[in-house]
Amino acid sequence: MPSTNLCLDESCPPYSLMDDYSEGAHPQILEALLRTNSTQQVSYGGDEYSDAARELIRSKINCTASEAEIFFVPSGTSANLISIASCLRPYEAVITLESGHIACKEAGAIEATGHKLILVPPVDGKMTVTNLQKTIQQNQFYPHMAKPRLLYISNASETGTVYTKRELSNLSACCKQSNLLLMVDGARIGTALCSKKNDMTLRDIFDFSDIFWIGGTKAGALMGEAIVVKKHLAEGFVFHLKQHGALLAKGRIMGVQFMELFRDDLFFTLAEHANAMAEKISANFECLGHELAAETATNQVFVTLPESLVRRLQDRFRFYTWEQLDDGRVVIRIVTSWATDEMQVDKFNAWVAHWTAAKEF
Amino acid sequence: MPSTNLCLDESCPPYSLMDDYSEGAHPQILEALLRTNSTQQVSYGGDEYSDAARELIRSKINCTASEAEIFFVPSGTSANLISIASCLRPYEAVITLESGHIACKEAGAIEATGHKLILVPPVDGKMTVTNLQKTIQQNQFYPHMAKPRLLYISNASETGTVYTKRELSNLSACCKQSNLLLMVDGARIGTALCSKKNDMTLRDIFDFSDIFWIGGTKAGALMGEAIVVKKHLAEGFVFHLKQHGALLAKGRIMGVQFMELFRDDLFFTLAEHANAMAEKISANFECLGHELAAETATNQVFVTLPESLVRRLQDRFRFYTWEQLDDGRVVIRIVTSWATDEMQVDKFNAWVAHWTAAKEF
Amino acid sequence: MPSTNLCLDESCPPYSLMDDYSEGAHPQILEALLRTNSTQQVSYGGDEYSDAARELIRSKINCTASEAEIFFVPSGTSANLISIASCLRPYEAVITLESGHIACKEAGAIEATGHKLILVPPVDGKMTVTNLQKTIQQNQFYPHMAKPRLLYISNASETGTVYTKRELSNLSACCKQSNLLLMVDGARIGTALCSKKNDMTLRDIFDFSDIFWIGGTKAGALMGEAIVVKKHLAEGFVFHLKQHGALLAKGRIMGVQFMELFRDDLFFTLAEHANAMAEKISANFECLGHELAAETATNQVFVTLPESLVRRLQDRFRFYTWEQLDDGRVVIRIVTSWATDEMQVDKFNAWVAHWTAAKEF
Amino acid sequence: MPSTNLCLDESCPPYSLMDDYSEGAHPQILEALLRTNSTQQVSYGGDEYSDAARELIRSKINCTASEAEIFFVPSGTSANLISIASCLRPYEAVITLESGHIACKEAGAIEATGHKLILVPPVDGKMTVTNLQKTIQQNQFYPHMAKPRLLYISNASETGTVYTKRELSNLSACCKQSNLLLMVDGARIGTALCSKKNDMTLRDIFDFSDIFWIGGTKAGALMGEAIVVKKHLAEGFVFHLKQHGALLAKGRIMGVQFMELFRDDLFFTLAEHANAMAEKISANFECLGHELAAETATNQVFVTLPESLVRRLQDRFRFYTWEQLDDGRVVIRIVTSWATDEMQVDKFNAWVAHWTAAKEF
Structure with missing residues (x-):
């Protein structure tokens, strides 16, 4: 179960990890x-x-x-x-x-x-x-x-x-x-x-x-x-x-x-943040035994998950489902950006860990 | 001679009346x-x-x-x-x-x-x-x-x-x-x-x-x-x-x-300002006996001026010369905008009046 | 060895089976x-x-x-x-x-x-x-x-x-x-x-x-x-x-x-001739044990041949080599048309039979 | 009244002087x-x-x-x-x-x-x-x-x-x-x-x-x-x-x-014929006092005619009416070609002369 600082309120809108253009400018x-x-x-x-x-x-x-x-x-x-x-x-x-x-x-x-x-x-x-x-x-x-x-x-x-x-x-x-x-x-x-x-x-x-x-x-x-x-x-x-x-x-x-x-290299500083957030998410998936569908080299994470886990995550986060596999699993795409909130990344990782452990998906 | 609050300093850059997109946003x-x-x-x-x-x-x-x-x-x-x-x-x-x-x-x-x-x-x-x-x-x-x-x-x-x-x-x-x-x-x-x-x-x-x-x-x-x-x-x-x-x-x-x-109708308020500034410039030209090349209905003024007067004005203002007439006169285009500074319009009008009166162009 | 009515003269130009637009009109x-x-x-x-x-x-x-x-x-x-x-x-x-x-x-x-x-x-x-x-x-x-x-x-x-x-x-x-x-x-x-x-x-x-x-x-x-x-x-x-x-x-x-x-259905009569000529060529290939690369349904024949046989045929006939296979064989395309001379088709078939039998390719 | 070798039969289709592509090939x-x-x-x-x-x-x-x-x-x-x-x-x-x-x-x-x-x-x-x-x-x-x-x-x-x-x-x-x-x-x-x-x-x-x-x-x-x-x-x-x-x-x-x-210069021979036919038509118009709307230099004749004359000619010849003038007259375009029949040109000229003289248009 994720720590208490996670948004459990149903009215809290899902946090978007759909793309790198959901916010305005730096x-x-x-x-x-x-x-x-x-x-x-x-x-x-x-x-x-x-x-x-x-x-x-x-x-x-x-x-x-x-x-x-x-x-x-x-x-x-x-x-x-x-x-x-x-x-x-x-x-x-x-x-x-x-x-x-x-x-x-x-x-x-x-x-x-x-x-x-x-x-x-x-x-x-x-x-x-x-x-x-x-x-x-x-x-x-x-x-x-x-x-x-x-x-x-x-x-x-x-x-x-x-x-x-x-x-x-x-x-x-x-x-x-x-x-x-x-x-x-x-x-x-x-x-x-x-x-x-x-x-x-x-x-x-x-x-x-x-x-x-x-x-x-x-x-x-x-x-x-x-x-x-x-x-x-x-x-x-x-x-x-x-x-x-x-x-x-x-x-x-x-x-x-x-x-x-x-x-002043803001361009690169922001890109580094995006990459770091993706790496954190990717590492968590791998650590929990989920299979990456592509190497995580930049700010995109492609991971293959059970469909039920995907549904659980969709209650709290927005992301693309990329491909429906024949074995019932789903490839999703997570995109981070210069604006991605590390707190939300931590929440995301915690929820992934929680549901993976619970095997309730 | 225009009043003393006009910029006479040679280093002062000419004020632009070239178009309605020289500034940023409101x-x-x-x-x-x-x-x-x-x-x-x-x-x-x-x-x-x-x-x-x-x-x-x-x-x-x-x-x-x-x-x-x-x-x-x-x-x-x-x-x-x-x-x-x-x-x-x-x-x-x-x-x-x-x-x-x-x-x-x-x-x-x-x-x-x-x-x-x-x-x-x-x-x-x-x-x-x-x-x-x-x-x-x-x-x-x-x-x-x-x-x-x-x-x-x-x-x-x-x-x-x-x-x-x-x-x-x-x-x-x-x-x-x-x-x-x-x-x-x-x-x-x-x-x-x-x-x-x-x-x-x-x-x-x-x-x-x-x-x-x-x-x-x-x-x-x-x-x-x-x-x-x-x-x-x-x-x-x-x-x-x-x-x-x-x-x-x-x-x-x-x-x-x-x-x-x-x-809140900002769109129209800004347009009205632009029109008012153009009208002020247009009226001054007409009042001084210069011939408009088109009716001034919105934020553009087309006026026919002696070439020498145009040159004098160009020292202090930027605008398009629209057409070179056969009689040596020049049609210029003045464009005002939501951002046009009324002080600058007054200066412009004063200089037009000054040089028209001086007949030195 | 093909019958004597075949052109054996080296100066005789190769007969084209390249396409269905080498001649003029009917x-x-x-x-x-x-x-x-x-x-x-x-x-x-x-x-x-x-x-x-x-x-x-x-x-x-x-x-x-x-x-x-x-x-x-x-x-x-x-x-x-x-x-x-x-x-x-x-x-x-x-x-x-x-x-x-x-x-x-x-x-x-x-x-x-x-x-x-x-x-x-x-x-x-x-x-x-x-x-x-x-x-x-x-x-x-x-x-x-x-x-x-x-x-x-x-x-x-x-x-x-x-x-x-x-x-x-x-x-x-x-x-x-x-x-x-x-x-x-x-x-x-x-x-x-x-x-x-x-x-x-x-x-x-x-x-x-x-x-x-x-x-x-x-x-x-x-x-x-x-x-x-x-x-x-x-x-x-x-x-x-x-x-x-x-x-x-x-x-x-x-x-x-x-x-x-x-x-008077000339359109269809001519198409039938083209198809018949292709079928004749195709049947000969099959009869001689060569593998068709596509079903012969109309006026095109795609057949897989040893490269040396292709070279022999190219001395007397023109056609496209369609694909070079990894095993050294070649897919060629034969196209017949309303204008295809049945005598030439017979020659072609005879030469194919000759060289196939000779296994000299 | 044109000579008797002209087609007076109503069923005779009008001869086309509309363009230079009404016939097939030489x-x-x-x-x-x-x-x-x-x-x-x-x-x-x-x-x-x-x-x-x-x-x-x-x-x-x-x-x-x-x-x-x-x-x-x-x-x-x-x-x-x-x-x-x-x-x-x-x-x-x-x-x-x-x-x-x-x-x-x-x-x-x-x-x-x-x-x-x-x-x-x-x-x-x-x-x-x-x-x-x-x-x-x-x-x-x-x-x-x-x-x-x-x-x-x-x-x-x-x-x-x-x-x-x-x-x-x-x-x-x-x-x-x-x-x-x-x-x-x-x-x-x-x-x-x-x-x-x-x-x-x-x-x-x-x-x-x-x-x-x-x-x-x-x-x-x-x-x-x-x-x-x-x-x-x-x-x-x-x-x-x-x-x-x-x-x-x-x-x-x-x-x-x-x-x-x-x-063998057929290209030029045919062009010369077309030009000659146009010149013949053009000269006849001028000779009869009709005003050319453009100089006749090649195989097109542009001539200004009374509308009624145009209507008379249209019974026997086809051509474009090019422009309707404000004074009621009409500019027509006559085009000759390599295929233009000189007999028809003669007829055309004769009819123009006839109706011009008759002043009945």
Whole structure:
């Protein structure tokens, strides 16, 4: 039975562990918006805060303005569709995992810009060189097939795993060999870079890719993602932003937020918290003998539980049921974030322990 | 010579009268974001604030949930391209003024969704029934011509003028007769409805149109526009949002802002201020004998000035030069907003008077 | 050793069994083009030959003009992309086999119209109700996923197999239940309907689908496919033709060809010949102990052969090597057509027998 | 009263002077199709006839294979939409005359590929440097405006006028200066180059443009246009053909036709006939005191006539009424072609003379 500081009151709403965007912004970010609110700024991204944010991001990457341009957009789907549309000619296709965000969570946004997705099965949530090469080989019956031109991956992956430096380096080499661009969706790049499994720096991501983005929405911002575009792909990029409704008149609001996130490493501090909370939950599951459905490397925990235990937990916590297994068990997904309350994590773990012990589920 | 409280210091940066999005958000809105920041909410627009904002907007329109659905998007271009893409089949076209925002300020966003724009010359910045009918008639050589299916207008118009109830009613009747939908871009609908020339309510706009949107960005919000979609067009609308990157994970940030704007008519109070400031500037120009290039009905002033006077003003104020006339004079555009400082307006007027009197320009 | 009437001369070019479009048109079709050449006709499909062809096709289907409209387009890719684009709203997706022509042989033509393809693994080259239902179930996380709205299948399938009436009827019922449209790509519908495995009529195809097309290119025409569109989907269809460059000024040339194909069942006579030639080749392979890689139901033969035998055959015949197996054997594809010379088929079979017996490969 | 060899029988159908695609193909072309019909050829444009046709066209242009590639497509709209889509990045726009074929006769085909059209008023049916420069200047408010990148013109123009070498040279220079590509729609390039007003060769067209096409449909072919693409724009071009359904399996049918058209200058001979017929009609109108609405330079005659005369002529001839003037008169369009019967032209002229003299209209 969990300790008495747990909410036992039925009226207490379930605590959400559904995703990393259930709360607003980190308070420092809101304060920065307040502090800068009344100055007059050039619109559409020409403001001083956006410039400062770009400078800070470049300095974290350790690259110069002549190497990369940085653009802010309001959402991850914007970041993906704009990045991809800007890189490809009409007949060129994207190689992505079957589980890729663009393949199954963006309502056909990439296809809506005219481009085919070529799907590859994941291994540990990730693209492998073997699968990539096989796919390239199978897609060369030109001009009857669309031409693969860009590899899209996410780090952290959709199942929360991370790429190692060797893995990304090998993918990058394979892309160069086949004349493919490489793009990294960094919706959760903060937690990826703060993962215990990570051995990469932002500079590595930059070096191995042609275009990547740094997620703000899932990292403590109100909204906003920063797309880092290597110089050779940056010409005309701003037109794509405008054309897709992603060039905000008050671009300052994204500039201010990223300035705040990267001024003193808040971005990484918050990601570390999210990871730590996930690890605590994951360790508890493992310790209690529950089987993880994916390695817990970042802020997502995939665990296989008896359905009755899942139901018990749902009385007090909100999370996704990810998959119904044939043996009656259920895979659930727990997501932590910069805002996850450690007290609630402790409660969650206590309830898991309680019901597991009781075997009453 | 202007009074001594004017900034004569050369280092004082020019005050911007360029647009209505140079500042952040109205302080009440930021406070509301702070106040609601830490609650856990359902993502992607399912939060309680968005629901409340929808309810408030519907109550201002005086319509029910069964009559209209409301969706929030981050930008005006998003609002336009999503609204239009959602209404049309691939071969259907949009009728718009040559000066329409979608025709000349959105980088081809509508065409990027596949639809043709059919251009009509404006009269006082507005669409007229005569011009509309003529255009419809000239676009019936099917299937060689794209089929006109939607009339797009803006209120306030691009030159700040407003439609009267009779004008909109007549356009609406003409559309119905020709099986056209009618859409109103309301980027500046607040200042339109608060114009001294206005004789319409939000309900009128709703009645005469099939889809319209209420601009937040230019009305004191950080960002965000509310699209009001009549029920018959609402099915599947949310997919369009997602597909175009406009369905924000933290949809709450738009819900909160619109809740605040419509809770106590802040939306209209701010629009009135903007209009009043424009009127003050406009009246001063007229009083000093300068010729207005368009009627000042909302928060934009278009005035024709000698080039030398323009240059003098540019030392202390920022604004767009709109058109270079053949006689050497210049049309400039002054835009006021909810944030425009009346002290600065007074200074501006004083400098205009000073240099006009000095005839030194 | 093949009989002496075989071409043993090295300079004799290999006979093509690569596809069913290596020759021009059936002579009767060219004669019809000559016979009708000089009359003056209304352009863009309004000619009397197109009208007559539409009438003939409707009478073969046994449907009336109030049930279906018929449109002619120059190519199969045109037929597919136009049919699909005309049926779907921007966020709607197509369910297709991984091996579907639109999925892997049309250079991303469907995605270029903005629509996602959802891929399903084939069973005997065909869609099954089980796989379809599973796919529908896995694609309901709205609005994050594109909405499945149309099932695309081909009859004959890409591997030459055919749907039975029961199979198509079940797919149709499943589609209706899930609010999906059903489209049949009939590039090789002639050989399908003439297959010994077939138990359907054109009327069955019509009844079970919402839109389907009858291939002319692979059936003896110079070019041209006839799209049969049920009335509820036909409004505005002709605009799609025009917009995609498929509305030929001299539409008569497709009208005349289809008139000739359906005037006296030439369409079916030619398909029967193609099937008979394939069966002859297939039977010979089986008789000689070679393993078919797919059932031979129409005009395609997929057979697994030793690589050395394939090389021997390539000296005298042209065909696709379809797949390289791990055991060193090769799957080849043989395609016959209305134009396939039975003498050449006999030679082919003789050579296969010769080299198989010699075991010299 | 016309001479007695005129058809006075009411049952005699009116002779069409509506367009240049009311008949089939020139007999020599049909014979060539018959002659080459039974050979086996590589599909999708890889046949020997297409290769020969490309060689013939290049030799007429006087350019080498290393300077230009040539692709055949089934229709003019295909030629335009593919050429334009292949040249532009998503945010780039096309400058065209308001009367341009792509602007008002192709059902929004260009916009359907995502690109904006920027409209320019014509002078004598043509683009002028002055108007082009003004348009470029007015479309530089980036990134809010789409970026002009390609100038599209037609020669002959939509009203049948032709560009002089000086005019095209100046447009070309202006394009180069503004980093615009130049494309020539040559649906009627045959009649343009055979015009008495013409002072250009095919090589001039090639030199002054980046991409242009040679119309076959209006020049005596069954269908088909040949796109001449300068080498720097040719990479990947064939994918566009495939993706838009314009890569015919039996590409040979376009190869054979263009081979025949360019083998012995049949292309030009037929164009000369069309022009001569138009001139005869035009001269008769002028001689009888009727006012031409456009200069007759090629195979189109635009003439302003009393409405009653138009009605009389419509009893015996078919043609478009182009515009209803305010003074009650009507502009009609007469189009001649390679197939226009000189006897019918004589009849037409006789009837015009008869009714003009009778003043009974």
